[in-house]
Each structure stands twice: as C-alpha cells, then as structure tokens.
Amino acid sequence: MAVMTTRSCPCGLPGPYEGCCGRFHAGAGAAPTAEALMRSRYSAFVKGDAGYLLRTWHPRTRPQRLDLDPGTRWTRLEVLETTAGSAFHTTGTVTFRASYRGGSLQERSRFERLDGAWVYVDGDFLD
C-alpha cells in the first residue's frame, strides 16, 4: 500500500503546505492577495499558529492576545466569494465557510493592505 508522504495544504489548495501557506507562516513572503492571506490564516488556525494570526491582524482591531481552542478540529475551508483584494486594490473581502468537527461557520472577512501587506480587519458571521 502506498504511503502518502506529501500532504496537501490545510487551506484546501492542492500543493503541499510548505510551498503554500507554510512559506507565509515562516515569514518567507507575504500573501499576495486577500484570499491568499485568508487561506493562510485558516491554515494558521489549523496549525495553532497564534503568532501568525496576530501578525496578520490590523493593529486597529488586533486583540491583545489570542487563545486558540486546541479542541477545535478544523476540517475544511471553502472560499465562497471574493471582492477586490488583488495587487491593484487596498481593500478586499473574502466570504468563506470553515468546517470543523461538529459544525461549520460562514464569515465575510474584511482585509486591508497595510504597508503593502494584506492584513485582516474584521468580519461578519453569516447565517
């Protein structure tokens, strides 16, 4: 039986983590679009990387500290809609569904480009 040695990135894109969200987590580059940043933040939730989540949070809305619930098992991310958020924009939104064991949530997140790098501002939960 074949053993899978390469796991795809938690964000749902087909490539391995190291070449996807992992390089942003490692500080080897900044997410080029609001969607890429959102995906990398989801992956940071999966990996329990609170430092990355705080680093990519707008200083205006960033919490003092972030306690991730280690009991939450994130299982899937689906990006449902994006507006703006490319290299040509300074703001953007990403609407997504994040599934975890036992449920899912939908949020429309707002992002801004701050000194060239995308950061998370805030979001609205959707029913």
Ligand SMILES: [Zn+2]
């Ligand atoms: Zn990824």
